[in-house]
Amino acid sequence: MINALIKLISILLLTGCVIEAGNPNGVTGDLKISWDGNGSSLGLVSSGSFEIFIDSVILYNDADNSNLSMTLKPTHESINILRNETIEFATTSEVIPGTYNNIVIIVKDSNPFKYKPDGSNEKPVRFEDSGSKAIYISGNYEIEEGQSEEIVVSLDLSNSLSESGDGFIFKPRAGAQRRKFGVSYSSTVNFDEGEVVCAYLYDAIAPPKRMGRIAKRFKKRLTPPSGFKAFTRPEFSSADDVVKDETKKCDNAFERRPVINNSFEFRHLKPGTYDFRVFKEDGSFEDIETGVRLTLNR
Numbered sequence: 001m002i003n004a005l006i007k008l009i010s011i012l013l014l015t016g017c018v019i020e021a022g023n024p025n026g027v028t029g030d031l032k033i034s035w036d037g038n039g040s041s042l043g044l045v046s047s048g049s050f051e052i053f054i055d056s057v058i059l060y061n062d063a064d065n066s067n068l069s070m071t072l073k074p075t076h077e078s079i080n081i082l083r084n085e086t087i088e089f090a091t092t093s094e095v096i097p098g099t100y101n102n103i104v105i106i107v108k109d110s111n112p113f114k115y116k117p118d119g120s121n122e123k124p125v126r127f128e129d130s131g132s133k134a135i136y137i138s139g140n141y142e143i144e145e146g147q148s149e150e151i152v153v154s155l156d157l158s159n160s161l162s163e164s165g166d167g168f169i170f171k172p173r174a175g176a177q178r179r180k181f182g183v184s185y186s187s188t189v190n191f192d193e194g195e196v197v198c199a200y201l202y203d204a205i206a207p208p209k210r211m212g213r214i215a216k217r218f219k220k221r222l223t224p225p226s227g228f229k230a231f232t233r234p235e236f237s238s239a240d241d242v243v244k245d246e247t248k249k250c251d252n253a254f255e256r257r258p259v260i261n262n263s264f265e266f267r268h269l270k271p272g273t274y275d276f277r278v279f280k281e282d283g284s285f286e287d288i289e290t291g292v293r294l295t296l297n298r
Contacts, residue, residue, distance in 0.1 A: 124167035194259035198250035204272035
């Protein structure tokens with residue numbers, strides 16, 4: 001699937017339909033994309049290492065006729081997303097200002113993953129779709145001219161992996177947030193059996209519009225290959241619309257985090273209102289906090 005996307009991008013470059021290398025419009029700024037390792041491990045996957053070998057990273061917009069596209073170069077050949085730290089993995093100093101709604105992390109053709117659970121041999125990992133070569137992340141990422149910008153990616157690895165034979169199938173469940181428009185939240189639970197906290201987002205707050213010069217619009221439209229679907233983190237319009245999960249997989253949650261020593265912490269959340277549900281070791285759950293409004297100036 002991703003091969004068709006890469007081919008189309010190449011055609012657009014050759015026909016002059018995409019602003020790319022060389023920065024012909026003189027647009028300045030810096031953009032880097034980082035990986036939040038704390039968000040990947042969740043404490044729910046056995047310790048060890050999960051390496052992703054990255055070929056390139058593409059931002060593009062397929063929601064209107066702007067046909068914006070920007071390619072970033074990887075700063076590392078691979079990253080271990082189970083390290084409990086934020087790791088920069090792609091960057092560019094030739095930004096194309098505009099609003100993007102997809103991040104595509106293209107992995108190496110051969111052996112793109114290396115998963116070694118703690119105390120175990122390396123386990124084979126493959127995409128759910130055998131033709132896939134990328135991790136797709138849907139969102140809203142407004143890039144401004146002349147600014148330094150960072151987008152932080154997190155991936156729920158335990159919800160992205162499922163056992164298959166002697167290995168695993170990988171169906172990425174990832175999200176991303178512009179660092180300067182992200183919010184954090186931490187709290188405690190008053191019982192000892194808590195295992196994971198799920199955060200449900202509603203009444204989200206959009207980032208302010210501060211767009212500088214916009215890249216020109218193009219005649220041709222960049223569209224993803226047929227059949228692909230980027231993962232989109234769930235959001236709800238209001239408290240009455242929220243559908244909470246009854247299992248700790250938390251399919252309807254915007255994000256989830258482990259409970260460690262009766263405490264939990266969320267980083268790089270989207271501003272808005274949240275309800276928090278704790279799942280216990282026996283599978284039962286309890287709503288601990290509701291209507292928590294998280295804003296940039298709180």
